[in-house]
Amino acid sequence: MARSIALAHVDIDEHRIATGAWGPFTLKSAFQPIFSFDRGKLVMAAFEGLLRPFRDGEVMSPPAFFASLSAAERLHVETLARTLHILNAGAHLDPAKKLFINFDPSVFSDREIIANALRDMRLTMHEAGIDARDVVCEVTEQRSTSQQALEGFVAALRDDGFRIAVDDYGAQQSDMERISALKPDIVKFDGRWIARLMETRQGVALLALMVGEFSARGITVVFEGIEEGWQIEVAEAAGAHMVQGFALARPELAPTSFAVLHPDPQGPAATDAHVRQRRVGGSSAKAFGRRVAS
Structure with a gap:
């Protein structure tokens, strides 16, 4: 069977850890849980x-790395990144959990590019033993070459069986018009945006209203960028379906300490000591951005 072109830039060691090589850079996968x-x-x-x-063994910020690439390089590196994530997820993560993978819509300018990207992804998923139904394609905030190209790209993903997520809702281009056009399965609310809204009762009420509107459309809502424990409780109160952020678990390089989980029906679904599993509810230590007097 044919193999993904991106695999030419991938090394898989004896521990089944996949790393990528791009010029002087070594590329690795990190994974962050979503709850x-x-x-x-x-x-x-x-x-x-x-x-x-x-x-040279030193970590580099992802934005600085991508800024150093040409447009042509970025397309190949995006493909390489997805390849790494799929291979490492297949080898080291619980297969019962969904995998979110980012797509930069600005690099998908025509049908041939889209077709080649999806071909590479299907080949890699076959190699990793991952089904399209378990992958969420997360369309990031970068501006597409055209609305028509963006909609065609999302339609091609959906036709291949992937679920669609729109990232960074509430920031720049991610507005209701875009949601209506793309009809995603999942919307991720921008962390900085929701942090501001969580500071006031009116802001939390607005979040709850918007979550309700998306829920009525059958769309799952993720609050991302949750960095403080009190925000988890506010997210639940606002009706968020899922949450992600440093208050819950930080990203970890593959293989992570998020061991393959085998849920105990008599206990919590996750037992890893590095994951903050907590009961939500009761009194909050903080309310709408202000410390509650004790």
């Missing part, structure tokens, strides 16, 4: 794949 609310508990439901570039 869902389930009867007062947080349950690990998915992982997001995140690229971590290194140069």
Whole structure:
């Protein structure tokens, strides 16, 4: 069977850890858990794949790395990043959890590029033993070459069986018009945006209203960028279906300490000591951005 072109830039060691090579850079996968609310508990439901570039053994910020690439290089590196995440997820993560993978819509300018990207992805998923139904394609905030190209790209993903997520809702281009055009399965609310809204009762009421509108359309809502414990409780109060952020778990390089989970029906769905599994509800230590007097 044919193999993904991106695999030519991938090394897989004896521990089944896949790393990428691009010029002087070494590329690695990191994964961050996404949790869902389930009867007062947080349950690990998915992982997001995140690229971590290194140069001469030193970590480099992803924005600085991508800024150093030409437009042509960016397309290939985006493909390489997805390849790494899929291979590492297949080898090291719980297959029952969904995998979120980022797509930059600005690099998909025509049908041939889209077709080649999806071909590479299907080949890699076959190699990793991952089904399209378990992958969420997360359309990031970068501006597409055209609305028609963006909609065609999302339609092609959906036709291949992938679920669609729109990232960074509430920031720049991610507005209701875009949601209506793309009809995603999942919307991720921008962390900085929701942090501001969480500071006031009116802001939380607005978040709850918007979550309700999306829920009525059958869209799952993820609050990302949750960095403080009190925000988890506010997210639940606003009706968010899922949450992601440093207050719950930080990204970890593959293989992570998020061991393959085998849920105990008599206990919590996750037991890893590095994951903050906590009961949600009761009194909050903080309310709408202001410390509650004790």
